[in-house]
Amino acid sequence: MDSAPVCVKFTGTNYSTWAFQFELFLKGKDLWGHIDGTDIAQTSNPDTSHDLKASPSWAVLDARIMSWLLGSVEPHIITNLRAHRSAQSMWNYLKKVYHQANDARRFQLEHAIAMFQHGSLSIQDYYSAFLTLWHEYTDLVTADVPVAALSTIQTFHETSRRDQFLMKLRPEYESIRSSLLNRSPVPSLDICFGMVYTRRSRPQSLPVAHPLSDPHMHQNQLVAAPPEPLVRRSPRVSIPPDRYGFSSGNSISALTAALSNFDIPTCYSHAVKHDCWRQAMQEDIAALEANHTWDIEPCPSTIVPLGCKWVYSVKVRSDGSLDRYKARLVALGNNQEYGVNYEETFAPVAKMTT
Structure with a gap:
């Protein structure tokens, strides 16, 4: 339990990513109840609830969560958390202060995704940068979505993400892009990327160099082959072959x-x-x-x-x-x-x- 809870520190601008990781970590340790209050709410008796909160085991666990929180944020944010004496209070403060900026960040991400292009990037770098923008945008949009509607929104985002990935490819990928979009159903994003990457990795045919048409090839660079010795051959009578099996002129x-x-x-x-x-x-x-x-296959409509x-x-x-x-x-x-x-x-x- 002393291991680092998250690999990404909270800087003040990446709240959704940081909160997602920290929440998963606490749920994996079965300690999320210290944040949402379910450990206290499980007991309806106020006296019992007070005893539970004052018990050494609960206090030790809550202090451990607070130390994890302090260790996962930047130093300038720790100063603002010194006044809070519980993990739930620290969490609520961070959410209240930094979660409000999500609308502005969402607008920035939407603009960045709309303007993002393949450009001069390699196909691997383009795919990685494209997914980075989309993952952060998806985290912001789905943060407050009810569980019942989450699958529908995720499906919509997957379709939009795949279509934008294909549409932003350079013109040289037009043939493979048209081929993928004309399939029914259109493959998922990871399959589309795999096919685009495989197509890009194919060895290109080498052009045939013609010495006489090469501007860097001079006439004096062409070396004639040594003459072969003459061999006396017996005279041979050349008879033109018949065409279509008819030997006559007609x-x-x-x-x-x-x-x-x-x-x-x-x-x-x-x-x-x-x-x-x-x-x-x-x-x-x-x-x-x-x-x-x-191969006989059913024809899509x-x-x-x-x-x-x-x-x-x-x-x-x-x-x-x-x-x-x-x-x-x-x-x-x-x-x-x-x-x-x-x-x-x-x-x-x-x-x-x-």
Whole structure:
């Protein structure tokens, strides 16, 4: 019980933070009754109440609480507490004098939160400073709130704190901010910070330096590779490859004539009437599911899903005969929005299985 009650001393301007810590400390020691008077109020007999207050055990505990109070405030405040002879009297004096300035401090915090911006701070420093302002503001606002309404106010503050944190981020975080705000439900503040921090920690792609376009690269810095020894090679006849399997000069017209023999549908309602196209669509769906292309999830009411369409084609052999029917399910990319439906783009690459 001789340990320091609080880690933050009362300076005259941080009453809510200090009082919150000191109250928790006394309640943990089961001594809060010396402050709110419940130790005396538990006995209805005035004589018994007087005996309880005069008992050595009660007086020793109250003196110990007073010493904790004096040790947790700045020296210039101790002078004002010398006239008080009980822990309850000291506590009531501090509350009466310093708790009245909460309205002015609350206005200062509201203004500071409204003007606070990410600016040049790192994401960790911005998050820490932002929470410091909000925690002190929440302590002031909820100090006198009834317990029944406390959860509602805390929920409102959590939502407002999360939204302000996202809105005050620098423009470079616009994509991740839009992605988080368009989720249903929007994640909590700690999850949002974790995702923003993780995104910021990703290694950035390094630009490719082009020597000829580098203003610091001079022409005399380019060293030619030593010439390789000449090796006599046998003459080789170059034969251009055939295109589309047709060796004649009329390859394009022959291919067009071959494709014109097939009725290629332009919409699903036309293709679904034919067994060959239904089979092609079933094969494509099976391939997409085998590759785990998607996960089926319920669509939130606030999200508009992207559309898709079927694209049909035929594959012909070199002699112009039918090889197989092909159907591909593609998303309507013109409806996608950067930062909402996707965040990064990549150069197209070949599918390794083809």
